[in-house]
Amino acid sequence: METKIDILMVDDHPENLLTLEAVLSSPDYRLIGLKSGEDALRYTMREDMQNVAVILLDVQMPGMNGFETAKLIKNREKTKDIPIIFITAINKSADHVLQGYQAGSIDYMFKPFHPDVLKLKVDAFVKMHRFHQNQYEFLEQIVRERTSELIIANEERVAWEKEMAKLARLNLIGEMAAGIAHEIRNPMTTIRGFLQMSKKNQSLTVDYIDIMLEELNRANGIITEFLSLAKNKTTHLKRQNLNEIIASMEPLIQAEAMLSGKHLHVHYGTIDDLQLDDKEIRQLILNMAINGLEAMSPGGAFTISTYTEGKKVILKLEDQGSGIKEEYVEKLGTPFFTTKETGTGLGLAVCYSIAARHKAEIELKSGDKGTVFFIKF
Structure with missing residues (x-):
């Protein structure tokens, strides 16, 4: 009715x-x-x-x-x-x-x-009013149905994204497990070989012991780096200036560059103090500097710069290497992903983890003339 x-x-x-x-x-x-x-x-x-x-x-x-x-x-x-x-x-x-x-x-x-004229006029307005009401109700029904469809579609999308994220985590766990096994197995194999040889010869020379200790240290270093990836790792933040941390590391990075016939340039901009963990920021800069120096041929220059962009402090690290292939860019920061023959694939992953703990963003630009990393605090 x-x-x-x-x-x-x-x-x-x-x-x-x-x-x-x-x-x-x-x-x-x-x-x-x-x-x-x-x-x-x-x-x-x-x-x-x-x-x-x-x-x-x-x-x-x-x-x-x-x-x-x-x-x-x-x-x-x-x-x-x-x-x-x-x-x-x-x-x-x-x-x-x-x-x-x-x-x-x-x-x-x-x-x-005339009564009939008035009645006809009012009837006409009533019919127009009912027509507009029906149109409005029809549009409301369409909106309700479309909204219901969107809610269902959104719920399905969220469920699909959760499932994909779960699969991605499982896949990452598998890759990390394989990486750990591979990296730890190498030094373990070396030590096992020397111990078996010692069992036959009933003696170990100092040289063999040194090699085994070196391999154990290598395995321990891999485990330490792996633990550095933890996002919930405790950081000891205190207000300090990024330029001062870079200045304290400049001689060390300069020495690394000179040993391989490369150059280091540092440009200190005017920046505000930040809440930083001194040790972690040193590790981030050193890891990225070593990566940049290793990516270049002798004669190349590695440049570290700091500056302010809006409300953000930017740490810019630039090399003159051959650049990063486009298909590798998305994998950067993934544990155990490396393009180096002797790399563990943990150095850059640790950098991304340190940046995350400092609520900083890492962006990069790469081409055939080199790669630039921007760490935005």
Whole structure:
């Protein structure tokens, strides 16, 4: 069953309201009689006007007349689109009618009016109102259905992403396990060989013992680096200047560069102090510096720069190597991924982990003339 449509009738004469009720009486309408412009405005402010199809408004009323009432109704957001029909017996001049249309009416009727004409006009506005209501409800239904589809699709996407993340973690665990096994097995194999040889010869020379100790230290170093990857590793942050940490390391990196016939350039910019773990930042810079120096041929230059960009402090590390292949870029920072014959694939992974613990971002640009890393604090 359809909801009754509201018709507002505004007239200061009760007999006129009774006449309108008699003409428009219908089981489909709810006729609302109001005795003044002020009453009409109070009603529009107090009630929900979404079910009002048309307002029948007398022009000549004491206090606020019909034109003034219409203008105020049309100025309100929730009533501006409700059609208004003026009904008057006072003035039929063209200027008066024009004033009514300027006030916001959609039609103008003179008393005495033909009952059937008024009824047909009101019926037409009711039909338009029902049509717009149905359109609105139809659009609402479409929105609800589409929203439901999007919610389901989003839930499926989230579930799929979680499953993919789980598979990616399992795959990474597998790769890391294989990497650990490979890296630890090499020194263990060396030690095992010397011990078996010692068992036969009943003696171990100092040279063999030194080699075994070196291999054990190598294995221990791999384990230490691996543990450095932990994101929940405790960091000891204190406010200090990045330039001072770089300056303390410059002689060491300079010596590494000179040993391989390369050059080091350092540019210290004006930067704010940061919350840093001194040891971890030293490790990050040294790892990246060694990677950069190893990527270059003799004569190449490795450059370290610091500067401010907006609210961020930037550490820039630039080499003049042959660049990183595009297919390798996404794998950078993955534990045990390396392009070096003797590398463990942990150095850069440790750098990414240190950056994460310092809430810093690592970005890079690479081409055939070299690679630039930007660590943004």
